[in-house]
Amino acid sequence: MRTDIFARLDREPVPPKIVIPRMSSTRTALFGGTLAFYVFVVAAVLTDSWLVALDWKTFLFRPYQQWPGLHAFLDYFVVLGQRGPTAVMIAAWLGWRSWRQHTLRPLLVLGTSLLLLNVTVGAVKLGLGRQGPHYGTQVGSPELFSGGDIFPSGHTANAVVTWGILAYLATTPRTRRYLSLGSSALALGVGATTVYLGTHWVSDVLLGWAAGLLILLAMPWFEPMIGRAELAIFAARDRLRAYRGARAGAPASPGEDEPQPPRRPSDGEPPRRPVGAARSGRAGAAGSSVAPGQAKGTLAQSRTHHPVRSDRPPVTPAGNRRPPQSRQIAGG
DSSP states (O other), X not given: OOOSTTGGGSOOSSOOOOOXXXXXXXXXXXXXXXXXXXXXXXXXXXXXXXXXXXXXXXXXXXXXXXXXXXXXXXXXXXXXXXXHHHHHHHHHHHHHHHHHHTOSHHHHHHHHHHHHHHHHHHHHHHHHOOOOGGGOOSTTOOOOSSSOOOSSOHHHHHHHHHHHHHHHTOSSXXXXXXXXXXXXXHHHHHHHHHXXXXXXXXXXXXXXXXXXXXXXHHGGGGHHXXXXXXXXXXXXXXXXXXXXXXHHHSOSSTTTSSOOOXXXXXXXXXXXXXXXXXXXXXXXXHHSOOOHHHHHHHHHHHHHHSOOOOOSOOOBTTBOOSOOOOOOOTTO
């Protein structure tokens, strides 16, 4: 049994059974009610209703002046709703869980939710163009279509999504219940803090809560796409590993380890015999006797297939360089 401090760093031998949430009737009803609330808040701001009057009353009350002792703490607490720091923290934790559970689903779910958050919230922000409380020009005005990007609250929606995704990915009902309560309290606190600091209207925070909750409730609709993306990524990884293995096992050059095919003679070129066969053939010809009747045919055949090299020295323009053989004198 291992007792060192690194024993807990081992990957889980058998991944836990992950139950993927489905779009049940309860979840569908919650999605429909949240969507209706979202439309109601947008319509109330567009029609300059009592909700806009509540926005101005809360801002003119100036909560940051009523309880100045909380200001220093809440300046740091509101960072838990900023997209950059929270995304890094949650991605680090989910990356660890992905490695332990042998799956990419946690990271893919986080990426999908953040993409939906940026698209939906960003589109409404730019489309309505509402200014923040500190940039209001007329008391009682909704401050719409003025080039702002404050409605809905991005801090609030981001807090709902990034911290709520932990509850969505929980593997046990008890853990999901506790994480749901914790993430809800954190999202409510971040939204209220932005109202306290005067950076958002009350209606901004209400719409931010609804926007984040809509994304969490709609995530089961994107689970099939997430599953296909995970399979595609693993398939690409396997192909890359196979390619690297093939490259590592291949020879450095094709001429070193692989045998080369024999060269075929070109047209008009006599076929070449192996060196050993040629030597053995010459030795056999020297040691064998040829009948007189076969000498002429054998000589013609040898001239046809294997030209006989002349023993005469080559004659060059400078003359014969081979010294003449001395003639033997009879009786000498």
